[in-house]
Amino acid sequence: xxxxxxxxxxxxxxxxxxxxxxxxxxxxxxxxxxxxxxxxxxxxxxxxxxxxxxxxxxxxxxxxxxxxxxxxxxxxxxxxxxxxxxxxxxxxxxxxxxxxxxxxxxxxxxxxxxxxxxxxxxxxxxxxxxxxxxxxxxxxxxxxxxxxxxxxxxxxxxxxxxxxxxxxxxxxxxxxxxxxxxxxxxxxxxxxxxxxxxxxxxxxxxxxxxxxxxxxxxxxxxxxxxxxxxxxxxxxxxxxxxxxxxxxxxxxxxxx
Amino acid sequence: xxxxxxxxxxxxxxxxxxxxxxxxxxxxxxxxxxxxxxxxxxxxxxxxxxxxxxxxxxxxxxxxxxxxxxxxxxxxxxxxxxxxxxxxxxxxxxxxxxxxxxxxxxxxxxxxxxxxxxxxxxxxxxxxxxxxxxxxxxxxxxxxxxxxxxxxxxxxxxxxxxxxxxxxxxxxxxxxxxxxxxxxxxxxxxxxxxxxxxxxxxxxxxxxxxxxxxxxxxxxxxxxxxxxxxxxxxxxxxxxxxxxxxxxxxxxxxxxxxxxxxxxxxxxxxxxxxxxxxxxxxxxxxxxxxxxxxxxxxxxxxxxxxxxxxxxxxxxxxxxxxxxxxxxxxxxxxxxxxxxxx
Ligand SMILES: Nc1ncnc2c1ncn2[C@@H]1O[C@H](COP(=O)(O)OP(=O)(O)O)[C@@H](O)[C@H]1O
Ligand SMILES: [Mg+2]
Numbered sequence: 001x002x003x004x005x006x007x008x009x010x011x012x013x014x015x016x017x018x019x020x021x022x023x024x025x026x027x028x029x030x031x032x033x034x035x036x037x038x039x040x041x042x043x044x045x046x047x048x049x050x051x052x053x054x055x056x057x058x059x060x061x062x063x064x065x066x067x068x069x070x071x072x073x074x075x076x077x078x079x080x081x082x083x084x085x086x087x088x089x090x091x092x093x094x095x096x097x098x099x100x101x102x103x104x105x106x107x108x109x110x111x112x113x114x115x116x117x118x119x120x121x122x123x124x125x126x127x128x129x130x131x132x133x134x135x136x137x138x139x140x141x142x143x144x145x146x147x148x149x150x151x152x153x154x155x156x157x158x159x160x161x162x163x164x165x166x167x168x169x170x171x172x173x174x175x176x177x178x179x180x181x182x183x184x185x186x187x188x189x190x191x192x193x194x195x196x197x198x199x200x201x202x203x204x205x206x207x208x209x210x211x212x213x214x215x216x217x218x219x220x221x222x223x224x225x226x227x228x229x230x231x232x233x234x235x236x237x238x239x240x241x242x243x244x245x246x247x248x249x250x251x252x253x254x255x256x
Numbered sequence: 257x258x259x260x261x262x263x264x265x266x267x268x269x270x271x272x273x274x275x276x277x278x279x280x281x282x283x284x285x286x287x288x289x290x291x292x293x294x295x296x297x298x299x300x301x302x303x304x305x306x307x308x309x310x311x312x313x314x315x316x317x318x319x320x321x322x323x324x325x326x327x328x329x330x331x332x333x334x335x336x337x338x339x340x341x342x343x344x345x346x347x348x349x350x351x352x353x354x355x356x357x358x359x360x361x362x363x364x365x366x367x368x369x370x371x372x373x374x375x376x377x378x379x380x381x382x383x384x385x386x387x388x389x390x391x392x393x394x395x396x397x398x399x400x401x402x403x404x405x406x407x408x409x410x411x412x413x414x415x416x417x418x419x420x421x422x423x424x425x426x427x428x429x430x431x432x433x434x435x436x437x438x439x440x441x442x443x444x445x446x447x448x449x450x451x452x453x454x455x456x457x458x459x460x461x462x463x464x465x466x467x468x469x470x471x472x473x474x475x476x477x478x479x480x481x482x483x484x485x486x487x488x489x490x491x492x493x494x495x496x497x498x499x500x501x502x503x504x505x506x507x508x509x510x511x512x513x514x515x516x517x518x519x520x521x522x523x524x525x526x527x528x529x530x531x532x533x534x535x536x537x538x539x540x541x542x543x544x545x546x547x548x549x550x551x552x553x554x555x556x557x558x559x560x561x562x563x564x565x566x567x568x569x570x571x572x573x574x575x576x577x578x579x580x581x582x583x584x585x586x587x588x589x590x591x592x593x594x595x596x597x598x
Binding site: 255 | 270333336339340357358362364366368370371373374376377381382385386388389391433
């Protein structure tokens with residue numbers, strides 16, 4: 001393993017990501033935060049929603065922010081770099097197995113997803129007011145879930161980015177990402193889907209469900225949520241599948 | 257120690273159209289598998305390389321000459337790990353390019369046919385990061401970056417994003433980048449396409465310079481004069497097959513009657529024409545506008561004395577002689593029946 005090359009690839013991605021991080025955060029956070037404000041502040045203040053709803057929202061918004069940013073942080077550059085100009089070619093010629101370039105992309109995406117997740121906590125606090133309770137009694141579980149969610153979104157982003165062309169980015173977002181956000185249990189706990197038996201089981205293919213429910217389990221354990229151990233297992237399985245799929249697709253896309 | 261290259265029976269069949277022939281804007285997650293069961297869908301297939309074997313010697317400038325679509329870029333792609341061969345093997349030095357990719361990649365620098373610069377970076381950053389990919393120390397990469405920016409006259413644009421560069425600047429940047437890690441073998445795919453004659457000479461000088469440092473150069477071109485002037489040896493490729501290889505001189509003298517002598521007299525009587533036809537080595541004589549004749553022959557200079565003698569015998573003054581050496585164009589025509597420019 002050629003660490004020098006790997007770190008150089010990482011630092012190139014990091015260097016470019018630093019320039020794009022703030023616009024990306026604004027883009028990904030604005031809508032969830034506005035929703036948070038409307039649901040968590042306006043509707044709770046008016047008495048239409050119970051105050052406890054705030055604790056449902058915060059982990060959900062965090063999950064959305066992480067997943068959206070992770071997918072985008074990997075998929076968008078990958079699509080652009082494999083375009084007609086093939087900007088990625090120079091890095092494919094670096095003296096390292098091509099899979100490591102895919103890994104570097106995933107690592108950069110994970111870092112961005114984690115940043116995007118963590119900024120939600122102070123931001124949501126501002127939006128919803130301070131009477132929100134967050135439980136930090138399981139920091140290790142919290143860290144594990146965050147890492148798994150970041151890996152899931154970044155490697156999913158790699159798989160998506162390698163399957164979609166520049167002209168299909170809009171479709172990708174409206175056909176894949178948007179439904180994922182709505183049916184990701186981010187704005188409501190999974191148990192609320194009980195009246196819709198088909199939907200309730202169908203949404204389980206959506207990784208965002210495990211992200212939302214997992215974060216809810218550690219940050220707001222009093223809200224109903226899927227058992228944390230189950231979430232962890234599900235995330236590990238999804239991560240392994242996405243990682244394998246993403247790297248395989250990347251390897252195929254890298255050579256003609 | 258210079259590095260040689262060996263290619264054995266390379267074959268490449270593409271099973272999808274080139275990416276530039278866009279697959280349309282449609283959604284294509286499943287569209288590929290729409291053919292009915294049983295009946296075989298007509299598969300897309302382009303045979304880019306039929307059976308290519310080559311030996312490129314250590315330290316030479318080797319040219320791959322051929323018309324568009326001949327398979328030059330595909331050959332370069334396979335040698336630089338960017339294209340998977342369908343059959344055959346390729347070695348850079350002792351490394352099988354496909355099996356020992358990382359070792360092979362360490363030895364090579366590549367200037368692609370179309371610039372593929374990293375648009376997210378500035379010119380300086382492109383070189384610095386490239387050096388870093390190849391494990392250069394921070395000091396070494398800074399020194400080399402400054403050196404190359406200076407050499408390629410890009411210093412004043414060093415901190416600009418390359419996406420706004422002109423075509424020529426991108427081309428220079430591509431070459432600088434390929435040289436950044438001082439590779440033993442430098443591949444250049446049609447490096448002078450679209451350059452003005454002056455820049456082209458400059459490019460040749462840079463290539464020769466790099467070669468003098470003991471490096472192997474592999475370049476592709478569809479310009480005969482470039483192949484002729486620059487290359488120690490070359491291979492002529494057409495439709496995925498090598499149709500001839502050797503030094504430019506060997507190649508040109510491999511076709512009989514390859515020389516063309518254009519002579520002009522004050523007049524051109526029939527007995528002079530007959531005298532010219534009778535000269536040794538002359539295969540054909542064509543007269544043009546009563547004073548000029550084109551002699552196709554297997555030799556050039558040695559015929560002059562005979563021509564002068566024949567003119568004197570016929571009482572005619574010889575006014576002008578121009579000798580055209582055998583050209584690669586003639587050779588290509590000879591082998592394929594087509595002109596390289598078609
Ligand atoms: N990536 C690709 N996918 C499919 N076909 C390709 C691809 N690249 C080249 N071809 C086809 O292979 C043949 C040889 O192309 P190429 O090697 O680019 O020739 P040259 O560089 O000599 O012009 C052409 O018919 C071309 O259309
Ligand atoms: Mg080409």
